[in-house]
Amino acid sequence: MSNFVLPGVALVAVVVLFLPTVRNAARWRATVTPLASIIGSGFLISGPLLTHVVAAWAPVAMLGILLVAFAIGAVIRFNIIHAEPLLADAGHFRIVMPLQRLSDLALGLAYIVSVAFYVRLLASFVLRFGGHRDAVIENVLTTVVLLFIAIVGWFRGLGGLEKMEEAAVAIKLAIIAALLIGLVGFDWHWIVSDQTLINPNENLTGIESIRLLAGLLLIVQGFETSRYLGNAYDPAMRVRSMRLAQLIAGGIYLLFVITGLPLLMEFHGIADETAIITLAGRVAEILPALLILAAVMSQFSAAVADTVGAGGLFSELSGSRLSSRLGYIGLVAVAILLVWTGNVFDIVTLASRVFAAYYLLQCLVAIAATFRAVRLTGVQCVILLTSFSAMAMMLALIVVFAIPVG
Numbered sequence: 001m002s003n004f005v006l007p008g009v010a011l012v013a014v015v016v017l018f019l020p021t022v023r024n025a026a027r028w029r030a031t032v033t034p035l036a037s038i039i040g041s042g043f044l045i046s047g048p049l050l051t052h053v054v055a056a057w058a059p060v061a062m063l064g065i066l067l068v069a070f071a072i073g074a075v076i077r078f079n080i081i082h083a084e085p086l087l088a089d090a091g092h093f094r095i096v097m098p099l100q101r102l103s104d105l106a107l108g109l110a111y112i113v114s115v116a117f118y119v120r121l122l123a124s125f126v127l128r129f130g131g132h133r134d135a136v137i138e139n140v141l142t143t144v145v146l147l148f149i150a151i152v153g154w155f156r157g158l159g160g161l162e163k164m165e166e167a168a169v170a171i172k173l174a175i176i177a178a179l180l181i182g183l184v185g186f187d188w189h190w191i192v193s194d195q196t197l198i199n200p201n202e203n204l205t206g207i208e209s210i211r212l213l214a215g216l217l218l219i220v221q222g223f224e225t226s227r228y229l230g231n232a233y234d235p236a237m238r239v240r241s242m243r244l245a246q247l248i249a250g251g252i253y254l255l256f257v258i259t260g261l262p263l264l265m266e267f268h269g270i271a272d273e274t275a276i277i278t279l280a281g282r283v284a285e286i287l288p289a290l291l292i293l294a295a296v297m298s299q300f301s302a303a304v305a306d307t308v309g310a311g312g313l314f315s316e317l318s319g320s321r322l323s324s325r326l327g328y329i330g331l332v333a334v335a336i337l338l339v340w341t342g343n344v345f346d347i348v349t350l351a352s353r354v355f356a357a358y359y360l361l362q363c364l365v366a367i368a369a370t371f372r373a374v375r376l377t378g379v380q381c382v383i384l385l386t387s388f389s390a391m392a393m394m395l396a397l398i399v400v401f402a403i404p405v406g
Contacts (some may be wrong), residue, residue, distance in 0.1 A: 002156075004286050005181075005284075006178040006179075006181065006182050006286060006287060006290065007178065007286060007290070009174075009177055009178040009181050010109070010174040010175050010177065010178040010290060011174070012174075012223075012225055013170075013173060013174035013177045013178070013280040014170055014171060014174040014239065015390050017166075017169075017170035017173060017174065018167075018170055019251075023166055023223070026233075026237065027237065027240065027241055027244070029162055029166070030226070030229065030232075030233045030237050030238065030240075030241035031241040031242075031244050031248075032162060032165045032166050032169050032305075033162065033165060033225050033226070033229060033305045033308050033309065034222055034223045034225050034226045034241065034242050034245035034246070034305070035169060035223075035245040035248060035249055036165050036169045036222075036301035036302055036304065036305035037170065037221070037222025037223070037225050037301075037302050037305035037306055037309070038220055038222040038223055038245060038246065038249040039169075039172065039173075039176075039222075039249050039252060039253075039298065039301075039302075040118065040222060040298050040299070040305075040362060043176070043253065043256070043298060044120070044276050044277070044291065044294070044295060044298070045251070045276075046062065046216065046217065046220075046253060046256070046257065047256055047257050047260045047264045047276055048221055048264055048276055049093040049212070049216060049263040050062055050216070050257060050264075051261070051265055053131060053209050053212045053213060053216075054117070054209060054213070055265065056261065056265065057327060058257050058261060058264070059254065059258045059261065061213055062253055062254055062257040063218075063254060064213075065213065065216055065217055065220060066220060066250040066253060066254060067156050068219070068394075069217060069220045069250075070246055070250065071247065071387075071391060071394075072221050072223075072359050072362075072391065073223045073224075073242060073243070073246050074360060075225035075359070075362055075363055075366050075388060075391060076223065076224050076226070076227050076242065077239045077242060077243065078369070078384070079227065079362060079365055079366055079369060080226070080227055080235050080238055080239055081235055081239065082366075082369045082370070082373045083096055083100065083365050083366065083368075083369040084216045084235065086369055086372060087100060096365060096369060099361055099364050099365045099368060100365050101317070102361055103358050103361030103362055103365060104113050104313055104316065104317050105317070106354050106357050106361060107224065107309075107313060107354075107355070107358040108310060108313055108314065108317070109351070109354055110351045110355045110358060111306045111307075111309060111313070111331065111340025112310070112331055112334050112335055112338065113335075113338065113350070113351035113354075114302075114303075114306050114351055115146070115169065115303045115306050115310070115331060115332075116142075116146075116335040116336075116338045116339050116340045117309055117351070118299045118303035118306070119142045119145045119149075119299065119300075119303045119335070119339075120138065120139075120142045120339055121299050122142075122299035122303070123138045123139075123141040123142045123295055124138055125295050125296055125299065126141065126293065126296060127141070132245050139339055139340055142285060142339050142342075143336050143339065145300070145303075145330065146303075146332045146335055146336050146339075147336075148330070149161070149164075149303065149304060149307055150328055150329050150332035150333075152164060153307060153311065153325060153328030153329070153332075154329055156233070157324070158229075158232050158284070158308060158311070158324060161304055161307065161308050161328075162299075162308070164301075164304055164305050165305060165308070168260055168297045168300050168301035168304070169297075169301050171293065171294070171296050171297045172297040172298055173292065175290045175293060175294035175297075176252055176256075178287070178290060179256070179280070179287065179290070179291065179294075180181050180252075180255055180256065180259055181281075182283040182284050182287055183256075183259035183260050183263065183283060185283070186261055186262070186263060186282070186283045187259055187262055192264045207392075209335045211398070211401055211402055214398045214401065214402035215352065215398075215402040216399070217356075217398065217402070218352045218355050218356060218385075220249065220250075221355050221359075222255065222302070222305065222306075222357070223242050223245060223246050224309070224359075225236045225305055225306065225308060226239075226241060226242035226245070226307030226363075227242075227309075228308075228309045228310075228311075228312030228313045228316060229308070229309075229312055230312065231312060231315065231324060260276070263279050263280075263282065263283070264276070264279070266273055267328075268393050275291060276291065277291045277295070293304070301375075307328055307331055307332070308328075310327055310328075310331045311324035311325065311327035311328045312324055312327070313327070314326075314327035314330060314331070315327050336384065352402075353399055353402070356395055356398045356399045356402065357395075359370075359395050360392055360395040360396055363372055363388045363389075363395060364392060366384070366388045367388045367389065367392070368387060370384045370385055370388065383388050
């Protein structure tokens with residue numbers, strides 16, 4: 001496809017997303033944080049990984065993963081409406097609070113590691129495609145970006161971080177639009193040339209495939225950040241914006257896997273972000289450069305989104321004695337320490353499991369809240385308790401058996 005058409009598509013999308021009517025809409029601002037976190041580092045890796053695991057069944061597998069993620073999102077949305085009032089009620093405090101505190105601690109640990117990982121990966125991308133690889137320089141660049149996020153968070157608060165998110169997400173979504181248009185054009189030429197899909201034949205066992213797919217669920221996490229924006233948005237807004245973020249992200253993930261299947265089936269290497277960037281050169285020469293920018297924006301926006309979520313979480317854990325701004329500073333300080341003293345890429349495996357454990361604990365919070373929800377009928381309670389219990393058991397299996405994907 002023309003090297004002029006795809007940048008033009010991206011430019012039009014950026015202009016639309018930067019329109020004041022879009023940027024100033026409260027619902028869009030509330031949607032940006034969960035959307036930025038969901039479409040983080042996982043977007044570009046999802047297609048190559050799925051074709052590596054299940055070949056031509058990748059779209060079906062992606063749909064299944066998204067449905068499970070949406071169901072987990074429904075648990076979080078239930079807790080926003082029904083568990084949060086119980087946490088503020090001293091009469092129910094002893095029942096729900098221990099589970100909520102434990103899940104918050106798990107999520108706080110995962111946020112610290114994920115922010116360090118996102119920004120370190122950003123630095124690695126910038127230096128890799130700039131032709132320079134040096135661990136010390138990567139750590140320095142990572143530290144600079146983390147300090148920038150902390151400074152903006154301290155002086156500008158949630159509003160300042162949201163503005164950075166909006167800009168990064170707008171650029172990322174614009175490039176994704178160009179990618180999808182380019183893939184549609186590639187698919188059309190592929191169809192008329194009467195080609196067939198090539199099975200990568202990775203020789204994975206059924207159990208290995210299931211464990212990898214279970215790990216892939218964690219690539220589409222991030223919607224839980226809406227739960228910790230209570231200082232800025234009311235429960236109804238957070239529920240609507242989280243649902244919207246999951247629907248937008250889910251549509252993008254599914255369209256990417258469907259339209260990218262003919263291209264991705266030619267992939268035979270290790271599933272990392274460079275795979276789709278390398279293959280994208282077959283669609284248009286300009287596309288790899290655009291995807292590198294999208295990858296950098298993905299890491300940055302996801303890091304900012306998780307910082308925003310962590311700030312609200314730490315404020316909630318302190319009983320509002322600490323502000324979200326102090327939460328941003330604390331998270332960045334620990335993330336910088338982690339970058340310089342540990343191997344973030346080894347620890348991220350633990351973070352993946354901790355995210356699954358957080359969702360498991362949120363299911364238990366939902367079960368406890370269901371018993372005390374005054375607006376639910378007996379039949380509704382039975383249905384919800386059955387659903388939450390089934391979800392909790394599935395997440396327990398993921399915690400134990402899933403193979404994390406990054």
